[in-house]
Amino acid sequence: MRAEIEDFLVHEADLLDSGRYADWLDLLHEDFLYRVPVPLAREDPTQSPYDDVLEFANESKSFLEMRFRRIASDFAWAERPAAMVRHFVSNFRITPEGGDVEAYAVRTNVMVVRARLPEVPVIATAGRHDRIVRQDGVLLLASRVVHLDAEVPTESQLGVIF
Amino acid sequence: MRAEIEDFLVHEADLLDSGRYADWLDLLHEDFLYRVPVPLAREDPTQSPYDDVLEFANESKSFLEMRFRRIASDFAWAERPAAMVRHFVSNFRITPEGGDVEAYAVRTNVMVVRARLPEVPVIATAGRHDRIVRQDGVLLLASRVVHLDAEVPTESQLGVIF
């Protein structure tokens, strides 16, 4: 199971990195939501730096479908040339939810490298809080919350799905 | 066993990254010592670049307890706001010592990202030489030597436990 979930997330990253977006969407649960809350420096170290309201991104499956439809268009200027993207996934922490549906809370650390040739590659790192469920025998990504390690990221760092 | 040790080190990194220092200290053997020798460029490639005497850090468990007591203080200026830290652990190389106490020499490569918001994150990489022992059934970190990949690190790169 551990290996299955690790392979699932490595495969999922591979689909994003190779631009196979339709296949990637197939890995998403219908209710999938992708959130990137904004980190803000707080005085009290016990407070989470991740804001409850502010978010860099909030994307549902249907919105992501729009995003990828756009990428296919000849007028997606920011995607011409397409960026090279590579995910490095590590520090898997898998916790079965133990409810009656088979579901797992999976935490990973991810480094994403993005290069818009010929510009130099840009690195962004984050922690991911995923929920993975098994539906009809297959694993699906039910939600992803990204804890970015930057308060003021660059547009290039934000230009990827973590 | 391989999985157990990998999980142990991933969990250990998680405790550091989430600021659960008391729990982290519980993972340390009484005689734990944390050392970061200074790398220096040598003419002879067969000589180790890591100096025998010079060290960026040399911290025992009791000294680390002082460090964390300090972090809890309102006057730990360098920790206000607290830095965001994230470990990326990979390239596990586990060698049982084969003595009569169950102990392992574990080598890993680690990338640590540290961000003092709103400043941009700083990356540091190193190789780690850990000794992990089993005591009363539980794994404990007995020692860690960090081989930093920089001769002249920045204060931010040194501001973490690798």
Next chain:
Amino acid sequence: MRAEIEDFLVHEADLLDSGRYADWLDLLHEDFLYRVPVPLAREDPTQSPYDDVLEFANESKSFLEMRFRRIASDFAWAERPAAMVRHFVSNFRITPEGGDVEAYAVRTNVMVVRARLPEVPVIATAGRHDRIVRQDGVLLLASRVVHLDAEVPTESQLGVIF
């Protein structure tokens, strides 16, 4: 088998990082070829950015032996002092070829840190397409194609074997 291949590649990286080049060469199949095609920005996102002809490196086993003989020389200026190199290997994707010789297509993502002390470390990232075969019971690296994430790398980034 999965663990065996992961350990093989982690060990292989370790040999490179610790300068044990003779041992590393022993892991190579006689016909081993190491290629780093040049990535170029293309208008059409369906075209691979990796050029069919242009390559940053094309190195056979016998040529690599020359490279390492040179490194042993006192006049390998670029290796005095020797660079510190560290590989971070992740996102293992292993596909058995299923032919009659036991062979695997193994894809990994790799980050390589290179530091010529006292200069600051340089990071390069790439995807690797390896072919690993079992010959006389032992695994050998039959070929490696490196998909670099930079169109205009620095000499430091090119100064390593990925």
Next chain:
Amino acid sequence: MSIASEPTAVPRSFYRDPAVLERELGEVFGRSWLFVAHESEIPQVGDYVTRSMGGDPVIVSRTQGDGVRVMLNSCTHRGTQVCKVSHGNTTTFRCGYHGWVFGTDGDLKGVPGRRALYGPDFDLSRLGLRQARTEVLHGLIFATWDPDAPDLMTSLGEFGWYLDAFFGLFPGGMEVYGGMHRVNVRGNWKIHAENFSGDGYHLQVAHRTMFELGVMGDQAGAVEGFVVNDPNGHCLRSQYLADEGVPATVFGYEDELIEKALAAADPEVRRFREKTTVIHGLVYPNLLLITTAPRYFGTDADGSVAFTQLRVLTPIDQHHHEVAYWSLVPRDASPEWKAKSYLYVTRQHGAASYFEADDLENFRRIDAGLGAVAGARTPYNYELGVGAAESGPPPWRGPGRIVRQDFTEANQRTFVGRYLEQMGERA
């Protein structure tokens, strides 16, 4: 209008030369009224946020007696930042180096060992945090370092009327939703400012995919537009529906709320806002504003919902600038509607949105295209609308220089003119 009477373009060197940036910090950011925060971000006494005014870090705080202060975030002893976080609530700012303590009003309240170490005659009142002049309009907090600058309303000139129409529509006023966040982007800050000043021309090309995806809804229909500008450099562009079939209202708000607002609104303001599909503009030099009501952003964001976004541009170096984003909502709107408005603004104009990506891509490609020798000989072109016909009068009457063209560079010329004037590049 003849090009002759207009400023020539900004030399490309002004987008490359670090010495020019240093001059801009002094002449433009040091002499203008700059937006720093919205009152709703610091509702309680002791609330504060930290911001930038060009190259100077500031604290914006709410003090006793409900005053708002904007002051340099730098200790008067040895310059240490006395506040290191993005926002919070406090009674004092204590310097971490030697412990000088400042009030939320910036006054130096305490100095460790003062009497013994500084002597009886040491006067604390000289050493409060440096204060910027501060004025508030519709909750928008502006500040300037220039003691000789005309007051805010004078500096806004005839543009004030449009800010009323923009921020004064709802009787209950507007508030910031959540707070502010920032992104660093490539490209000189002036490129971005110009874009918001009134560049309608790029929509159909740069953002064509938005139309293809049906995001714009009615905005994709028959539209006309106008631009308005003020000699002080303030600019605005208003696009509205020519389509008679569409009811006259401001789209995307809860019915009751908008009806109340329109009923109470000045008739001209009402006409100005009704049927407007998008208003964007620039409060010179670096406050950008936009309001519109997209139609569709996915099954969980279906139907027109309005949003109002503010941006502030802060130069990082000549090739990069920081963009700060705020989302404003009517204070009296329902929590559900506010959340939805924020969802829409995030998906259309959030830092990670692909609508935004199209603009940022152009900004970075302008930066990559600056060149050196040949670039210096290739001035930008500002002739759009020059010698072109104007349309009929707008359906409203407002002050300022109104140009009855939807696609024109009249506003960009205004921005450039004011900028060159401040930089001492024009007689």
Next chain:
Amino acid sequence: MSIASEPTAVPRSFYRDPAVLERELGEVFGRSWLFVAHESEIPQVGDYVTRSMGGDPVIVSRTQGDGVRVMLNSCTHRGTQVCKVSHGNTTTFRCGYHGWVFGTDGDLKGVPGRRALYGPDFDLSRLGLRQARTEVLHGLIFATWDPDAPDLMTSLGEFGWYLDAFFGLFPGGMEVYGGMHRVNVRGNWKIHAENFSGDGYHLQVAHRTMFELGVMGDQAGAVEGFVVNDPNGHCLRSQYLADEGVPATVFGYEDELIEKALAAADPEVRRFREKTTVIHGLVYPNLLLITTAPRYFGTDADGSVAFTQLRVLTPIDQHHHEVAYWSLVPRDASPEWKAKSYLYVTRQHGAASYFEADDLENFRRIDAGLGAVAGARTPYNYELGVGAAESGPPPWRGPGRIVRQDFTEANQRTFVGRYLEQMGERA
């Protein structure tokens, strides 16, 4: 030759000061003929590549009527790069910001809404992409921004003869194999240029491992050499075998091909090329060239195979420059031979090769050794060959200032002299 008549060294500050780099972009890169591409890279109408001319990005395209154009890759409206990729084929370049459309010849072909928005009198012909003067020699495309520069052949002076000998040897001409690739390296660009201008002196030390490994083959034998230079700053170094036992031929080409070429060649050119083991040189200011035929690069690269490499140096900042690499092969060579030639150049002079690493290491160590105060007082030394004897005449007669020394800094002095002259540092 007396040192007195020679220029003094370039001050070290010229390798550290960003203001000097800005001047170089104008005085050196803005006034010289610069190599941008080879015709074989854009064989078809509509083919293009994107390159740099010093600090200016350009498009090199093949237009209708088989013309070659070099033009600034920056829209004449607001400066956006109109081409964002390394190479391709197109009929037009469309700007992504507002959609202006340019032909492959740079002419402004279309402007969205032109008539309505710019008026009837708007003249597109003023607003084509900025064109550079362009000339082609043996397929090498050169361009310059200077309208007053003498034409290419005049600028090449007596060096033209050597370019004929270098690129004109094969009746079928030469072509680029694969294309161009680039690397960023540390060190001021001038250090690299000087190295190629004629630094034979560093071979035995910097590249000693190559000899140890037997890569050089016959080049390790008894060699003599000459350097040639032209007051315009162009330099070349030719090393050939003194060993009578070695047959007179140009090594490393397919027999039939080279025999045909030599038979058809001008007798002096033939003598020049025969028995030459390596030719390298500099077409001032930043085109480097080298041809040689290594003997052994592993069991899969055994036996002499010739290669011809071109490089262009583009400054990034005072401490870094970009190196672009091309490999040229005779158009009439077999596909197998061409592939082999590329393999050899990759292993000897590719960006990742260790031969290259030796040079790059020296360049970065020169940069690290620049110093500040003491460095400024320690000028570089250019006396190599001064007051030393010259050898017998070369086995060929060619134009230019021929110095009959293999190890000499006569060429470096020429490069420095021309550079200081262009920079206005010499009377």
Next chain:
Amino acid sequence: MSIASEPTAVPRSFYRDPAVLERELGEVFGRSWLFVAHESEIPQVGDYVTRSMGGDPVIVSRTQGDGVRVMLNSCTHRGTQVCKVSHGNTTTFRCGYHGWVFGTDGDLKGVPGRRALYGPDFDLSRLGLRQARTEVLHGLIFATWDPDAPDLMTSLGEFGWYLDAFFGLFPGGMEVYGGMHRVNVRGNWKIHAENFSGDGYHLQVAHRTMFELGVMGDQAGAVEGFVVNDPNGHCLRSQYLADEGVPATVFGYEDELIEKALAAADPEVRRFREKTTVIHGLVYPNLLLITTAPRYFGTDADGSVAFTQLRVLTPIDQHHHEVAYWSLVPRDASPEWKAKSYLYVTRQHGAASYFEADDLENFRRIDAGLGAVAGARTPYNYELGVGAAESGPPPWRGPGRIVRQDFTEANQRTFVGRYLEQMGERA
């Protein structure tokens, strides 16, 4: 002492402007005596270490005849660094580019092909590595590039007495333990220099956690202090125990060792060192020193052990500097004690220690608080101690301007005064 007679503050632009840094390299680092290494780092003939003198890389080597040389690490041919590592032992430095060979004394010993290539008259003696003036005091190696600078002792002025007391206490002398290591930190180098010149005022606030943790031991008790400075910019601060109950001794050394030392010491020096809890200071412009004896750093570091740390500050750019750290121990101390002293210095003042972190945090926050327009109008304040009472005389008599205040900015004013004088900012 009246503020009027004191220099005004350094303008904030001096912490931001790259042109100022370039001037500092010339006027301050180019004209002052700079500490480069300790003799014990190069005990054997042929031993060397590589260091920086401001912007110039140098080699410090031990030559035949026991001489010490400090020379520019840059080949006199084309500037390549002739030594690329941190330390080692050698007979020659061979340049990797063309093979010129220099002796450990910097003399040019060999040039490949000299006679044939450079001619018979080529004079090697002109082309040795550039030498800096060098003087040694208590094993401290100082060097300067200024031929006109007064000798070291003259430059140290009355501060020499304190260096004797600091480094001359132990008859056997002191040695470096291990070697030197470096860290890059944010903040202009002058902020750090000022801090060590005599900033006792920040201890109770910036380092409060140290007291909370009981690290300081007796230092937390009743202390008094003095600062001493010299017009040449050298500064020192001495804090000692007012508590009579504490025996008079220098804490933290092995009894026998310290007793021998004190017995042999000059009576005034003995009084100066006895009961001193901490001495820190600045040898202008960039050598920092501190000695103290912490009480507790964990169960494996319990009980007072003294350490002596040296630091050298090297500017990287206007916003960053490099800090080099040395630990000195009495040569005659036991190996165990030496190791313990190094453990204590690492935990209190090592680059990764949290005591250090408090200071570095302040330096970076000063850098972040520099500002631009408003910052320029907000000078730093140097009035601490001005017009405040002085305490009784110190328990020792030493030369120099002694200010009988523990918390005062008399030394910072001295540093600033000397700095502005060297920079030509004061009459």
